[in-house]
Amino acid sequence: MMIIVVSLFVLLMLVAAVAALIFKDLMSAVIAACMVSLIASILFYFLQAPDVAMAEASIGAALITAVFIVAIRRTERFEE
Amino acid sequence: MSGTIIFIYLAFIGAGIFLCLLRMLKGPTASDRAVAVDTITTTVVALLVFLGFVFKRYVYLDVALVYSLLAFVGLVAIARFLEKGI
Amino acid sequence: MNGFGTIITGIGVLFLFLGNLGVLRLPDVYNRIQAGTKCTTLGAFLAILGIGILEPSWFWKACLIALFVMATNPISSHAIARASNKIGVPLCHKTVVDQTKDFKKDRKT
Numbered sequence: 001m002m003i004i005v006v007s008l009f010v011l012l013m014l015v016a017a018v019a020a021l022i023f024k025d026l027m028s029a030v031i032a033a034c035m036v037s038l039i040a041s042i043l044f045y046f047l048q049a050p051d052v053a054m055a056e057a058s059i060g061a062a063l064i065t066a067v068f069i070v071a072i073r074r075t076e077r078f079e080e
Numbered sequence: 081m082s083g084t085i086i087f088i089y090l091a092f093i094g095a096g097i098f099l100c101l102l103r104m105l106k107g108p109t110a111s112d113r114a115v116a117v118d119t120i121t122t123t124v125v126a127l128l129v130f131l132g133f134v135f136k137r138y139v140y141l142d143v144a145l146v147y148s149l150l151a152f153v154g155l156v157a158i159a160r161f162l163e164k165g166i
Numbered sequence: 167m168n169g170f171g172t173i174i175t176g177i178g179v180l181f182l183f184l185g186n187l188g189v190l191r192l193p194d195v196y197n198r199i200q201a202g203t204k205c206t207t208l209g210a211f212l213a214i215l216g217i218g219i220l221e222p223s224w225f226w227k228a229c230l231i232a233l234f235v236m237a238t239n240p241i242s243s244h245a246i247a248r249a250s251n252k253i254g255v256p257l258c259h260k261t262v263v264d265q266t267k268d269f270k271k272d273r274k275t
Contacts, residue, residue, distance in 0.1 A: 001083065005090050009097075016101060027110045027158075027161070027162070028113050031104070031114060035117055038121070038151070039097075041124075050137070053143050054142070054146050054147075057143065062154040062157075065154040073161065081220065089176065093179060095186075096183045096186030099190040100186050103198070111246060111249070111255050115246060119203075122210050123185075126178065126179075126210040130175070133220060145231055148235055155246070156242055158246075159245035159246045159248075163252050
C-alpha cells in the first residue's frame with residue numbers, strides 16, 4: 001500500500017527534474033529545482049529519516065533558491 | 081482511523097500534488113510556476129503532519145515546523161526577484 | 167472523539183485537493199493565486215487541527231504549526247501577486263474591471 005504512494009512521489013520528482021533541465025527560462029528552472037528538493041524531502045520522510053529531511057528542506061528549498069537567484073541577477077535570465 | 085481511510089487521504093493529497101506539477105509544467109509565465117510551488121508547499125506541510133500521525137512519531141512535527149518557515153523564505157526571495165525584473 | 171477528528175481531517179484533505187485542482191483549472195494568474203492560497207490555507211488548517219484532535223498530546227504543537235501556516239501563507243501570496251501585477255502579467259479576457267490600471271498610469275507620468 002505504501003509502496004504505491006512512494007512510487008508516485010518518485011515519478012513526480014523525476015518529472016520535475018527533467019523539467020528543470022529543459023526550461024529555457026532560468027527562473028523557471030530554479031523554481032523546478034526547488035520543487036525537486038521539496039519532493040526529495042518527502043521521500044526522506046517516507047524512509048523514516050526526519051533529520052535528513054529537515055536538512056534537505058532547509059538547504060534545498062530556501063538556501064539554494066536564494067543563492068541561484070543572486071547568481072541569476074548578476075548574469076542573465078534567458079539562455080539561448 | 082483505519083488503513084483504508086489513510087490510503088484514501090494519501091491518494092487525494094498525492095493527486096493534488098500531481099495536478100500542481102502539471103500547472104508548473106504548463107504555466108506560461110514564471111509567476112504561474114511560483115504559485116504552483118506555493119500551493120505545493122502548503123499541501124506538503126499538511127502531508128508531513130499527516131505522515132507523522134501515520135508513523136506515530138512526535139519528532140516528525142518539527143520537520144513540518146522548519147519546513148513551513150523556510151519555504152516561505154525561498155518564496156519571498158523568488159517574488160522579490162520577479163518584482164525587480166531582469 | 168476519534169470519528170470527529172477523522173471527519174475534520176477529511177474535510178481538510180478535500181479542501182486541499184480542490185485548491186490544487188483550482189490551480190490547474192483557473193484561467194489567470196490572479197485567480198490561481200486566490201484558489202491556491204485561500205482554499206489551501208483552510209485545508210491545511212483543518213487537516214492539522216484534525217490530527218491534533220486525533221492525538222490529544224500533540225494538540226498544542228499542531229496549533230503552532232497551523233498558526234505558522236496561517237501567518238506565512240498570505241504574505242507569500244501577496245508578494246507574488248504584487249510582483250506579477252508590477253511586471254504586467256496579462257489578465258484574463260473575461261475581466262470586467264481593473265482598478266490598478268489608473269494607478270499605474272498616474273505613477274508613470
